[in-house]
Amino acid sequence: MVTPIRTSKRNPITVLVGWVRRQPPKVKAFLAVVTGMASLVFLKFVVHDHDNLFVASEACHALGICVLIYKLMKEKNCAGLSLKSQELTAMFLAVRLYCSYVMEYDIHTLLDSATLITTLWVIYMIRFKLTLSYMEDKDNFATYYVVVPCLALAFLVHPSTSHSIIHRIAWAFCVYLEAVSVLPQLQVMQNTKIVEPFTAHYVFALGIARFLNCAHWVLQVVDTRGRLLTALGYAFWPPMVLIAEIVQTFILADFCYYYVKSVFGGQLVLRLPSGVV
Template sequence: MNIFRLAGDMTHMFSVLVLLLKIHTIKSCAGVSVKTQELYAIVFATRYLDIFTSFVSIYNTFMKLVFLGSSFSIVWYMRYHKAVHRTYDREQDTFRHWFLVLSCLLLALLIHEKFTFLEVLWTFSLYLEAVAILPQLVLLQRTRNIDNLTGQYIFLLGGYRGLYILNWIYRYFTEPHFVHWITWITGLVQTLLYADFFYYYFLSWKNNKKLNCQLNFKIFDARKP
């Protein structure tokens, strides 16, 4: 394992911990799309089925269990925990995410490396992960309000994907026959979608900063004799 892969895994794990911190401690899921979280739960459930058939390392198994457990925990909190569910913006989070699931499943059946059950599901998980952030981006575009923890969560997700791209580049030049076109293309698509988030995140940060400056100016001006 190289440093880019390790850093990517840690960044991914921290992103999940940030979201769990918001949901469990603050008892709020405001600004978070449950549709995106359900898509991630499906991604991990279909990608890590090999946990029952093959063993790579303790680290590998541990990380799989972390992402499986955390993704389903987040969905449960948002759907069934009363205090958290009350903060869920159902009216804005209306993306029809099941169309993504069906489209990615069809694409995986048509385009894959090997036509086996686990291989098709693994390919499906790659396709679905590439677009899983879409419901979250749509929600943010509608509300135009990104709180600090939600912003940090998505920022870390984008950082994880960026680090994984560096990992692929490193492995391409250091490992013979390391060519995975499906992984690379889906990773690039996912990175481009996160670039859209960073644009709106910057706008939100800029607007909040401008508002704070205006408030500070009014307070200062009100103290004049």
């Protein structure tokens, strides 16, 4: 009697991820752009009120912060977290809150207030309560490399509304700083090469939040047939807002790819190859 040969069925997601990995960088970039555009089309027809995407973005950010709080309270360990990235986040949130109070107080102001409070709590825990587990040698990103250029760019390109020039520059500064605030965290993960689950979940939540935020602005421009651009101001400011949103998304896109690959591969710990950041 001949024993039938059993062929193992491979997970289609694993096959797809393997195929993408074998592609050259230009093809990967093209696939990322196509995937992003397809996602925008999907959201356009599924989400009727596109302003809800902005609320969903802030909710994802808050969820990421909650993951950090759970990690700090359960494990009493802050290894793998970037204090500098949290400080940059607190900085742009504080500036944005100030601008919101004097320029356009709304529900987003309350959401930002809650996010700022929890971010300050994370900073307090890392700096004063969990100092021994803080990987200061790995958190070596020079923050002035992003703060100074963002401030200089804000002086040059800012909204042209009727508000005070100080408020308009401050608003532009928080937009630019938000786009690059995650860079120190990515640097820490690149230095360690191994990312524990809670930190990976947090950064992935930031990636989703950045994408939803970017989708909100892009779809709002499409819905208003470009009128939103003139509502934001004139000259270089409207395109700079969109560029900042796109930059935020693409900064985290590479990490999100490896995160999804790790999850589908059943790995609890994310291992990053060289050159991700």
